[in-house]
Amino acid sequence: MKEYRLPLIMLAVFETVAIMLWLTKDNLFYLFNFSYIGLSISLGIFLFIKKYKYARRIVQLLVGLYLLLYLGLICQENMQIEGFWYYLFTGVFEAATIHYAVAKIFGPLIFGRGWCGYACWTAMVLDFLPYKIPKEPGKKLGWIRYITFALSLVFVAALFLANVGNIERIMFLAFIIGNIAYYGIGTALAFAFKDNRAFCKYICPVTVFLKPMSYFSLIRIKCDKEKCISCGKCRQVCPMNVDVTDDSRNRKNGTECILCMECVHNCPKDAL
Numbered sequence: 001m002k003e004y005r006l007p008l009i010m011l012a013v014f015e016t017v018a019i020m021l022w023l024t025k026d027n028l029f030y031l032f033n034f035s036y037i038g039l040s041i042s043l044g045i046f047l048f049i050k051k052y053k054y055a056r057r058i059v060q061l062l063v064g065l066y067l068l069l070y071l072g073l074i075c076q077e078n079m080q081i082e083g084f085w086y087y088l089f090t091g092v093f094e095a096a097t098i099h100y101a102v103a104k105i106f107g108p109l110i111f112g113r114g115w116c117g118y119a120c121w122t123a124m125v126l127d128f129l130p131y132k133i134p135k136e137p138g139k140k141l142g143w144i145r146y147i148t149f150a151l152s153l154v155f156v157a158a159l160f161l162a163n164v165g166n167i168e169r170i171m172f173l174a175f176i177i178g179n180i181a182y183y184g185i186g187t188a189l190a191f192a193f194k195d196n197r198a199f200c201k202y203i204c205p206v207t208v209f210l211k212p213m214s215y216f217s218l219i220r221i222k223c224d225k226e227k228c229i230s231c232g233k234c235r236q237v238c239p240m241n242v243d244v245t246d247d248s249r250n251r252k253n254g255t256e257c258i259l260c261m262e263c264v265h266n267c268p269k270d271a272l
């Protein structure tokens with residue numbers, strides 16, 4: 001039973017959120033939405049425990065496509081960061097703000113950057129590129145994320161200050177253009193730096209929320225020093241350059257961990 005603890009915790013967390021939002025907002029959509037996401041994530045972790053090779057990719061596709069195609073394109077809800085600012089400024093506590101609160105602001109206190117490993121529709125595509133394991137050491141370009149974060153805020157604030165009409169429509173167009181830009185820049189960076197996750201490491205504005213919150217994450221990869229033989233395999237396979245053998249919260253690139261479990265899967269001594 002112990003090995004199924006993680007999928008059960010994830011299912012319980014998402015079901016709690018689903019039921020709470022359904023009852024408080026009197027809207028069945030939230031029950032369906034968070035139950036679907038929780039079930040998809042728990043299924044993926046379960047498949048991973050069963051050593052199914054594509055477990056994480058299945059969750060990425062189940063959740064990422066649902067968010068991108070259904071919520072983003074069909075329901076026309078901007079789920080990017082500018083959508084979060086927009087709904088925050090208008091005081092509407094709807095899908096985009098709730099999505100951010102659960103997946104990217106408060107949820108990471110429990111499941112760290114699980115969003116980045118299992119649900120993000122940007123990484124869902126970037127992870128198909130050829131550089132799953134970075135071929136070069138990380139660059140000191142993380143400061144760019146603060147610029148993209150500020151730009152997203154300034155963009156939405158300017159629309160409000162300039163009293164632009166039909167912002168809802170602009171937000172939908174921004175969602176489409178923003179996603180095309182993310183995929184384009186992400187792909188170019190992946191090939192330039194030989195690293196599928198270069199966009200996540202240097203550009204993504206959402207990490208301004210994700211990284212500090214995931215520092216306190218309840219769910220973390222820990223190393224059993226008694227079993228570890230310092231072979232270095234875990235660091236070799238890590239897409240995010242995390243020094244996972246260090247158990248401290250401020251370990252090198254600790255807040256980059258996306259809980260992809262590649263290190264756990266590859267450790268020859270089951271030390272992780």
Ligand code: SF4
Pocket residue numbers: 115116117120121122123199200201204205206207
């Ligand atoms: S860092 Fe950004 S782009 Fe990368 S997986 Fe996380 S949210 Fe998605």
Ligand code: SF4
Pocket residue numbers: 221234237238239240241242244256257258259260261262263264
């Ligand atoms: S390989 Fe391990 S340390 Fe690296 S991101 Fe995945 S789970 Fe985290």
Ligand code: SF4
Pocket residue numbers: 223227228229230231232233234235245266267268269270271272
């Ligand atoms: S792969 Fe396992 S044994 Fe090797 S360094 Fe990492 S934790 Fe230690």
